[in-house]
Amino acid sequence: MVMETNYFTDRGMKPNGNAAEFAADIHKLIAKVVLLEDFTLAEIVLLGQYMPVFDADAGTSIITEGDPGDFMVVVIRGLVDVTRLDRAGQPSRIAVVHEGYALGEMSMLDGEPRFSSCIALEPTCFAVLSRSTLAELIRIQPAIGAKILVKLVHILSQRLRNTSMKLVALADKESESSLVVPI
DSSP: OHHHHHHHHTTTOEEEEEGGGGHHHHHHTTTTOGGGTTOOHHHHHHHHTTOEEEEEOTTOEEEOTTSOOOEEEEEEESEEEEEEEOTTSOEEEEEEEETTOEEOHHHHHHOOOOSSEEEESSOEEEEEEEHHHHHHHHHHOHHHHHHHHHHHHHHHHHHHHHHHHHHHHHHHHHHHHHTOOOO
């Protein structure tokens, strides 16, 4: 957890305890927190003991595209802009996310560089779950570790399905326009 703490504090974010202290707030958001929607308050408190919490001011880069990453964050309060650099090197918005949203789970699981940047649009509070912490949870709290893994797989599967549908629609649109033969 020291590595994650340094990552965030070196970027100007302030430690704010652990997620167990925010369990009631997180539980109130349960309808918005897909990752934790099947968790009881007691399970959130237990999981929260393993997740440090940080506060980021507006404009702070929580995750930077291309950086190595072995953690994900869950937004407890605030609004985060998710962007990716386009071909011209300009940030292009992918999404704006609110409390309850998980960010960075792909890199946490596969160890690949960050796909996008996540910048706080307003003061934002978030909890951090690292790959090493998840491995520890699987070892010492297997039911909770397995629950998280299943939810992460479900979330990633939904995102892949949505992306695939967008690609198919785009391909269909391009093939329709290529069928038009000039006279």
